[in-house]
Amino acid sequence: MTLLTTAFAAIICTVIWYKNAPKDEMKIGILTLMYWGATLMWLIDGVFEYAELGAEYFTPAPLDMLNDFYLGLSVVALGLVIWLIVLLIKDPKGAVRAVLFKKTTSDSKN
Amino acid sequence: MACLLVPATEAVVTTIVRKVMVSKEQQTDTQSTEATLDHAEHSVTIPFTRKLKWLSNMLWGGSALLAFEHIWHGEITPFFPFLTGVAEGNAAGVLQEMATTGVSMAVLVTLVWTGMVAITNAMEKKEQSAAIAAKQDV
Numbered sequence: 300m301t302l303l304t305t306a307f308a309a310i311i312c313t314v315i316w317y318k319n320a321p322k323d324e325m326k327i328g329i330l331t332l333m334y335w336g337a338t339l340m341w342l343i344d345g346v347f348e349y350a351e352l353g354a355e356y357f358t359p360a361p362l363d364m365l366n367d368f369y370l371g372l373s374v375v376a377l378g379l380v381i382w383l384i385v386l387l388i389k390d391p392k393g394a395v396r397a398v399l400f401k402k403t404t405s406d407s408k409n
Numbered sequence: 410m411a412c413l414l415v416p417a418t419e420a421v422v423t424t425i426v427r428k429v430m431v432s433k434e435q436q437t438d439t440q441s442t443e444a445t446l447d448h449a450e451h452s453v454t455i456p457f458t459r460k461l462k463w464l465s466n467m468l469w470g471g472s473a474l475l476a477f478e479h480i481w482h483g484e485i486t487p488f489f490p491f492l493t494g495v496a497e498g499n500a501a502g503v504l505q506e507m508a509t510t511g512v513s514m515a516v517l518v519t520l521v522w523t524g525m526v527a528i529t530n531a532m533e534k535k536e537q538s539a540a541i542a543a544k545q546d547v
Binding site: 329338342 | 467473513514
């Protein structure tokens with residue numbers, strides 16, 4: 300479930316990135332690569348688990364599945380938080396700098 | 410248990426290599442006075458450092474999210490020796506997982522990146538030949 304959740308996040312991000320390409324003002328490319336990296340790593344994890352469990356790998360207990368889905372959603376949220384931090388630090392649109400260093404009307408009068 | 414340490418190490422290496430290459434590129438850019446030559450060729454070439462950043466982003470992102478999963482499952486702890494497997498005296502198991510799962514993860518991500526670079530190189534060559542053909546037509 301974690302693998303599936305991350306894979307869907309990676310696919311959705313890739314579609315959004317492609318839709319806005321060649322512009323990447325929101326740095327969606329970083330988020331896309333991050334999710335694809337995690338998806339590939341979990342794929343390997345899944346292959347090793349399948350080699351160990353066999354067909355049982357595809358029939359997890361409902362509680363395990365729910366826990367894995369919960370983990371998957373948390374992973375997606377963490378990825379979004381990391382992306383948001385990178386976006387605000389790199390500030391490609393200059394919005395943060397504009398807000399922080401904006402002179403108020405009282406400042407401009409003085 | 411500690412499989413993420415292998416791709417994380419690769420991420421550190423690629424980041425350092427990229428930083429060194431970027432500084433060298435900047436040095437050659439300032440020294441070179443022939444930057445304007447072969448402009449058509451340069452305009453369709455993606456620097457290798459940019460391609461290396463794709464690998465770096467995949468490795469860092471994947472390792473960070475995998476680290477979170479390991480914390481979730483209690484395999485990583487905030488205190489020494491940081492790995493539950495090592496604390497329980499199963500260092501051999503940890504090393505074995507790093508050698509199998511960890512190496513496979515790093516290899517797969519690198520293979521996918523190699524494929525991405527190969528496709529981009531082919532696209533670059535196509536663009537270059539199209540640009541040269543357009544130049545010759547004029």
